[in-house]
Amino acid sequence: MTQTQLDPRPVAPEEAGARLDKWLAGQLPDLSRTRIKALIEDGQVVSAGATIADPSHRVKPGQIFSVGVPPDxxxxxxxxxxxxxxxxxxxxxxxxxxxxxxxxxxxxxxxxxxxxxxxxxxxxxxxxxxxxxxxxxxxxxxxxxxxxxxxxxxxxxxxxxxxxxxxAHSLERAYRALVWGLPNPPKGEIEGNIGRNPHDRKKMAVVKGGGKPALTRYQVLKTFGGGAVSLVECRLATGRTHQIRVHMTSLGYPLVGDPAYGRSRAGRLKALPEPVRMALADFSRQALHAYLLGFDHPTKGSRIRFESSMPADLAGLISTLEAI
Incomplete structure (x- = not known):
């Protein structure tokens, strides 16, 4: 595959003094400014036979540039x-x-x-x-x-x-999760910086110092077994590692099946029928599913939105809980 040569129009008088990388980004919308900066630094931008390797080069009226784009x-x-x-x-x-x-x-x-x-x-x-x-x-x-x-x-x-x-937190992302207990209040927000757990570096935790700001909005959709387990919708305002798992645990309602953040609920399980106890105890992953995703299409501009039904393992567990 040969290198592609791009030849933007000459610099207009009113554009004089603009940074080269910023000016080229306005002329070549299919390339990000980061990509253009890398091409400049790699010696792929030429003007009047001379290579321009400085992204901050100030363009001059009538100046003509040629940009080489190597194959990916x-x-x-x-x-x-x-x-x-x-x-x-x-x-x-x-x-x-x-x-x-x-x-x-x-x-x-x-x-x-x-x-x-x-x-x-x-x-x-x-x-x-x-x-x-x-x-x-x-x-x-x-x-x-x-x-x-x-x-x-x-x-x-x-x-x-x-x-x-x-x-910008404008992507719409919603999850459904099974958690131990009945969250109180049944609808609310969980705020708390998330960082490495100071006692276990393999885990994340809500930390008092450092970390990154995190906000989760939750709402109880259904409860089972007199409050033993609840189906909760969580919407992310931020996207931190293990955010929902950490935030729900910090509130006292960890996810069913979570091997890292879940805690034993033997007391609650005793009151449930044996098939339900076995189904909950045997669920081998965190009961969390990203069911909704929405965003603005990058080139068409229209808002698009997708929903996904519960996978078979989660749907089966919920069906078992509904039979209580």
């Missing part, structure tokens, strides 16, 4: 043909329903069979490259054992737009 480098993770539940896909992005048990990114302990490996194989040449690398743009994550909706960008411009929406 192949992604380091290997594409793997793994079945995906694709909810929506177009040239800009893909929305998938992630199953519980799938890791999003390759990492030590999970080098392959991840969502990224699957997306590389599924999207193939339709990935236009993020920051010069042919890879899907992941803007938010779900824990390995959390199921539900995720969006990934297929182009630089889509990645920039979705990242900005995420930073």
């Amino acid at each position: 480098a192949p992604a380091e993770p290997e594409p793997q043909d793994i079945a995906l539940d694709v909810v929506y896909e177009d040239a800009d992005l893909i929305v998938i329903n992630k199953p519980a048990g799938m890791v999003v990114h390759p990492a030590p302990g999970n080098p392959d069979a991840t969502l990224v490996n699957a997306l590389l194989a599924h999207c193939g040449d339709s990935l236009a490259g993020i920051g010069g690398v042919r890879r899907p743009g992941i803007v938010h994550r779900l824990d390995k054992d959390t199921s539900g909706l995720m969006v990934a960008a297929k182009t630089d411009i889509a990645h920039r737009s979705l990242s900005e929406q995420f930073a």
